[in-house]
Amino acid sequence: MTRKAQPHAIPRWASLAAVVLALSLAPPAHASPAPTDPARFVTRSDSRLTLDGKPFRFAGTNIYWLGLDENVGGVAYPTFFRIRDALDTAKAMGMTVVRSHMLASTGNPLSILPSKEAGFNDAAFATVDYAIAYAGSIGLRLILPLTDEWAYYHGGHRDFTEPYGLPPEAFYTDERVIADYQAYAEHVMRRVNPLTGRAYNADPTIMAWEFGNELEGMTLDWINRNAAAFRTWAPRQLIAAGRRFDIDADTLAAPGVDIVDVHYYPPTAERVAADAATVTGAGKVYLAGEYASTAATKELLTPLAANRDVTGMLSWSLFGHHDRNGFVQHDDGFTLHYPGDDARMRAAVEAQAAFAAQVSPATGRPARVGPPLITQVDKRGGLNELRWRGAAGAAGYVVERARHGRWSAAHQGLLTDNQTPWIDPEATGEVSYRVVPVDRDGRRGTPSEPVRVTGSQVALVDPLQTTDLADGHANVTITPAAAVAAGEAWLSWSRPGLRRARFDVAGRPRIKVQVSDDGSTWRTVRHESGDGRVTAETEHESTGGQVTAEIEGAGHVRVVWSGGGGLTRATLWSADPAPVSAPPAAPAALTPAPGARDVLGTPAFTWSPSPGASFYTLTVSEHADLSDPVLTATAITGTEHRPPEQLEPGVTYSWRVTAVNAAGRTSGAVSSFATRPLPASPAVVDDFTGYADSAQLAAAYPGNPGGDPITPSLLPGQGMRLDYTLGGAGYAGVTRTFSPALDVWGQHGLELRLARTGAPAKITVQFVTGGVYFEHTLDAAPDGVVRVPFTAFDHPSWAGAGPLDLTRFEQLSFYAGGGPGTGTLTVGQVTAYPAP
Missing domain, CATH: 3.20.20.80 (Glycosidases)
Structure with missing residues (x-):
C-alpha cells in the first residue's frame, strides 16, 4: 500500500476520561524488568542515579520519531x-x-x-x-x-x-x-x-x-x-x-x-x-x-x-x-x-x-505476546495472500487456517515479520485465517482475530489509526482508542465489487451504513447491530460490538455516526478483482541466458512474467533432468531470485521455473549455463608502479579527514610509505577509490607486504565492495608478507551489513591506530590471491 504524503488526523482530547479508554486499549505486552513505581522520580546522588533509594542503572534505546x-x-x-x-x-x-x-x-x-x-x-x-x-x-x-x-x-x-x-x-x-x-x-x-x-x-x-x-x-x-x-x-x-x-x-x-x-x-x-x-x-x-x-x-x-x-x-x-x-x-x-x-x-x-x-534484572513472568492484526487477505492468481501487523515481542508467527472450526498450521516452522505478505499455496474455497505470535521462549501468544474469506473474496481491515485507507472523511478525530465523531462524522471507502462491511464499535454511537455506485449519491442500507437488531435504511443507535451490512456489489461504502463512542475497526469484503480459470502461461528463462558461460556464483535468476500466476518455483540442478536439485525455491512472487549460497564454480547447471496458480501449474523449458571457474593466478590490486611521484600517489590516497595527520609518499620499486602521528583521533588512514571497480571474484584473500617503524600501532586494512565496508585489524604489522583471507574481514561496528561482492572492489584503505606517537608504515604490492 502506498501511503498519502499528508498529515494524519490530529487528535483532540475532549476530557481526562479519555485516559482510561486510551491506555486500557493496549495493556503492557511485557512484564517490566525491575518494575518501578511510576509516581517516583529518578534522582541523582553524586555520580549515580537512584530510584526509591536503590541504584538505578539501565539499558535503553533511542526512538527518535x-x-x-x-x-x-x-x-x-x-x-x-x-x-x-x-x-x-x-x-x-x-x-x-x-x-x-x-x-x-x-x-x-x-x-x-x-x-x-x-x-x-x-x-x-x-x-x-x-x-x-x-x-x-x-x-x-x-x-x-x-x-x-x-x-x-x-x-x-x-x-x-x-x-x-x-x-x-x-x-x-x-x-x-x-x-x-x-x-x-x-x-x-x-x-x-x-x-x-x-x-x-x-x-x-x-x-x-x-x-x-x-x-x-x-x-x-x-x-x-x-x-x-x-x-x-x-x-x-x-x-x-x-x-x-x-x-x-x-x-x-x-x-x-x-x-x-x-x-x-x-x-x-x-x-x-x-x-x-x-x-x-x-x-x-x-x-x-x-x-x-x-x-x-x-x-x-x-x-x-x-x-x-x-x-x-x-x-x-x-x-x-x-x-x-x-x-x-x-x-x-x-x-x-x-x-x-x-x-x-x-x-x-x-x-x-x-x-x-x-x-536491571527482570522479575516475574512476561505476559503473553500479541495479538497481531490481519490487515489484508488478497488474491494472487486465485490463492490467498495474507498481510498482518506484527506484535511487539514476537519472535515469529504461525498462520493458522480453519475450514470448519478446527485450526491447524498452514505452513512449517515460524514466519517472520519480513515474510508478510505470505501466500497460502494450498487453500482455496471458503477459509478462515488467524495469526498466532510466538515469543523468544517458544510460547504462543494471543492470536489475531480471525478473518474469513470465500474462494472469490478479498478482505481489507482498517484499524482506523489514520484516515489513509479511506476514500473520504469528515469530522473524524483519531484517538488511541477509536475514530470518534466531532458532531456528525463519516468515513467512506472505495473498493471495486464490495460485498460486505463490518464496523467494530465502541460506546453507543448512532450509526447508519450507506452505499454508492458513483461515490456521490448515497443510499442507506440494511445493517445488523451486535445486539442482533436489524435496521433497514434508518439511523440506528449501536449498543457496541459490531455493525454489519451486505453491500451487493456497490463500489463505495460509508458509515455515518454521531454521539458517544466511535469506530475501532472497519473490515471490507469485496470480489476477487482478477479471478483465474486456467493455469498460468509458461514462464521463459531470461538470465542466466541459455548457454551462458562464466556466470558468477550467485547469479540473479530472472524469467518472463506469467499472466495469472500466484507464485513461481525455481529448480536448479547439475543434471539436465533436474534430478537431485541443488536449489529449490518456491512461493516467489516476483520474477527474480538470487540464491542465498554461491553455486559451485566451473560447473554446468540446468534450471527451470514453474508458474503456479489456483487452477494449476505450468513449467517453462529447461535452460542451462556454466559458472565461472575459480582463478588460478592472483589479481593485482595495487603494485604502486603507476604513480609518477609522491604527489600523484597522495592524490590517489587522500587521508581520512577525521583522522590524525598522515602523509603518503612513493618509494619507487618498493611501494607506499605512510608517515603518521597518532593523537586525539586515535587513528590515521588513507583511502584509494578504484574507478572502475576491480573484479577480484573467486580470489581467496588479500596479500600485502608490510613494514612498520616507530610507535606501536594496530594496522587496519579496510575495503569496500558494492558499497559495503569490510575490515580486518592486525595487532602488529609484520615485517614481510601477510595474507588475510576474505573470510577474516568483518563489517566495522559503525557500518551496515551486506554481501561480499568481489566483482565490485571499490575502495582500499590502510589505517594505523592506537598511540599516541609517530611511526611509519610501508605497504608493498597488494594482490588478491587465489585459494591454495
Missing part, C-alpha cells in the same frame, strides 16, 4: 499504534529508558514551534502526550532533548537564530535567541498532559531534559543560565548535556548538569570505560546517550554491565512494526528491529537484552 515521524509516507505524526508498538518493543528487550528527539520539535509546519512568527502549535502535542502517557503506563522513563545541533526535519537550534538573520553560533550568545529558546523550553515543560492530568515538568516518566542533541557550541555561561532556568521550571527532573563524540569540559564544570551524555560510532569497551571514569570523577552521572546498534555485542556490553560508572547505554535506534505489515524501515545503517532481520541484528538484539538483564 515518537512525536513527529519521517519514515512512513513523508513527515507526519506517527500513528498511536506505532508509538505503542515501539515502546512495547523496547520493553520486551528489557529496556527501561528511551531517548527521543522528536518529543520536542521546531521549524516544521507540524512541529510544536513551526516558527517564531507562527507561534506554538499545541495540536502537535497529541502524539507527544500519548507517547509520554503510554511510556509511563508501562514503566519506561524518558530522556528528552529539546533541540538539535543538526538541521533535520524536526528542526534544530538554527530555528532560533535564523529569524534574526544570525549565524548558528549566536544560539549561545545572543540574548534574544536565548530568551526564545528558554520560552520554548518552558512552554514544553509546563504543558499539561490531558491523558495523565500532569504537567510534563511534574511527570516522573520524564527522567531528564537534555539541552539539545550533540550541541557543539555550548559555553559554561550558557549551560549555567539554562540549567538554572530548567531547575526552576522542572525542579524534580534531571538535566542532561553532551556533545557528539567526546566530553565537553564545560558540562563537567557546570554545577547544574546532572548527566553527561557521550555518543559513540563506534563504541569500544575501553573508550566507554575511560569516559565513564572521567565523568564520574567529576561528580556527574555518565551515560552513552547514543551508540551504534551494529556494535552491540556481548564482548562490548558485558564488561560495561559490571562497570558501576556506566549508568546507562542507549543504542541508536529502534523501529517497530509498520501499521500494515512488516517493519518501519530507516536508511542510516543503524536500524534496529526486534528480534532482528539477519544474524548480525539478532546478535545485537540478544546482546542488548543480556545487558538489560544484567543491569
Whole structure:
C-alpha cells in the first residue's frame, strides 16, 4: 500500500476520561524488568542515579520519531499504534529508558514551534502526550532533548537564530535567541498532559531534559543560565548535556548538569570505560546517550554491565512494526528491529537484552505476546495472500487456517515479520485465517482475530489509526482508542465489487451504513447491530460490538455516526478483482541466458512474467533432468531470485521455473549455463608502479579527514610509505577509490607486504565492495608478507551489513591506530590471491 504524503488526523482530547479508554486499549505486552513505581522520580546522588533509594542503572534505546515521524509516507505524526508498538518493543528487550528527539520539535509546519512568527502549535502535542502517557503506563522513563545541533526535519537550534538573520553560533550568545529558546523550553515543560492530568515538568516518566542533541557550541555561561532556568521550571527532573563524540569540559564544570551524555560510532569497551571514569570523577552521572546498534555485542556490553560508572547505554535506534505489515524501515545503517532481520541484528538484539538483564534484572513472568492484526487477505492468481501487523515481542508467527472450526498450521516452522505478505499455496474455497505470535521462549501468544474469506473474496481491515485507507472523511478525530465523531462524522471507502462491511464499535454511537455506485449519491442500507437488531435504511443507535451490512456489489461504502463512542475497526469484503480459470502461461528463462558461460556464483535468476500466476518455483540442478536439485525455491512472487549460497564454480547447471496458480501449474523449458571457474593466478590490486611521484600517489590516497595527520609518499620499486602521528583521533588512514571497480571474484584473500617503524600501532586494512565496508585489524604489522583471507574481514561496528561482492572492489584503505606517537608504515604490492 502506498501511503498519502499528508498529515494524519490530529487528535483532540475532549476530557481526562479519555485516559482510561486510551491506555486500557493496549495493556503492557511485557512484564517490566525491575518494575518501578511510576509516581517516583529518578534522582541523582553524586555520580549515580537512584530510584526509591536503590541504584538505578539501565539499558535503553533511542526512538527518535515518537512525536513527529519521517519514515512512513513523508513527515507526519506517527500513528498511536506505532508509538505503542515501539515502546512495547523496547520493553520486551528489557529496556527501561528511551531517548527521543522528536518529543520536542521546531521549524516544521507540524512541529510544536513551526516558527517564531507562527507561534506554538499545541495540536502537535497529541502524539507527544500519548507517547509520554503510554511510556509511563508501562514503566519506561524518558530522556528528552529539546533541540538539535543538526538541521533535520524536526528542526534544530538554527530555528532560533535564523529569524534574526544570525549565524548558528549566536544560539549561545545572543540574548534574544536565548530568551526564545528558554520560552520554548518552558512552554514544553509546563504543558499539561490531558491523558495523565500532569504537567510534563511534574511527570516522573520524564527522567531528564537534555539541552539539545550533540550541541557543539555550548559555553559554561550558557549551560549555567539554562540549567538554572530548567531547575526552576522542572525542579524534580534531571538535566542532561553532551556533545557528539567526546566530553565537553564545560558540562563537567557546570554545577547544574546532572548527566553527561557521550555518543559513540563506534563504541569500544575501553573508550566507554575511560569516559565513564572521567565523568564520574567529576561528580556527574555518565551515560552513552547514543551508540551504534551494529556494535552491540556481548564482548562490548558485558564488561560495561559490571562497570558501576556506566549508568546507562542507549543504542541508536529502534523501529517497530509498520501499521500494515512488516517493519518501519530507516536508511542510516543503524536500524534496529526486534528480534532482528539477519544474524548480525539478532546478535545485537540478544546482546542488548543480556545487558538489560544484567543491569536491571527482570522479575516475574512476561505476559503473553500479541495479538497481531490481519490487515489484508488478497488474491494472487486465485490463492490467498495474507498481510498482518506484527506484535511487539514476537519472535515469529504461525498462520493458522480453519475450514470448519478446527485450526491447524498452514505452513512449517515460524514466519517472520519480513515474510508478510505470505501466500497460502494450498487453500482455496471458503477459509478462515488467524495469526498466532510466538515469543523468544517458544510460547504462543494471543492470536489475531480471525478473518474469513470465500474462494472469490478479498478482505481489507482498517484499524482506523489514520484516515489513509479511506476514500473520504469528515469530522473524524483519531484517538488511541477509536475514530470518534466531532458532531456528525463519516468515513467512506472505495473498493471495486464490495460485498460486505463490518464496523467494530465502541460506546453507543448512532450509526447508519450507506452505499454508492458513483461515490456521490448515497443510499442507506440494511445493517445488523451486535445486539442482533436489524435496521433497514434508518439511523440506528449501536449498543457496541459490531455493525454489519451486505453491500451487493456497490463500489463505495460509508458509515455515518454521531454521539458517544466511535469506530475501532472497519473490515471490507469485496470480489476477487482478477479471478483465474486456467493455469498460468509458461514462464521463459531470461538470465542466466541459455548457454551462458562464466556466470558468477550467485547469479540473479530472472524469467518472463506469467499472466495469472500466484507464485513461481525455481529448480536448479547439475543434471539436465533436474534430478537431485541443488536449489529449490518456491512461493516467489516476483520474477527474480538470487540464491542465498554461491553455486559451485566451473560447473554446468540446468534450471527451470514453474508458474503456479489456483487452477494449476505450468513449467517453462529447461535452460542451462556454466559458472565461472575459480582463478588460478592472483589479481593485482595495487603494485604502486603507476604513480609518477609522491604527489600523484597522495592524490590517489587522500587521508581520512577525521583522522590524525598522515602523509603518503612513493618509494619507487618498493611501494607506499605512510608517515603518521597518532593523537586525539586515535587513528590515521588513507583511502584509494578504484574507478572502475576491480573484479577480484573467486580470489581467496588479500596479500600485502608490510613494514612498520616507530610507535606501536594496530594496522587496519579496510575495503569496500558494492558499497559495503569490510575490515580486518592486525595487532602488529609484520615485517614481510601477510595474507588475510576474505573470510577474516568483518563489517566495522559503525557500518551496515551486506554481501561480499568481489566483482565490485571499490575502495582500499590502510589505517594505523592506537598511540599516541609517530611511526611509519610501508605497504608493498597488494594482490588478491587465489585459494591454495
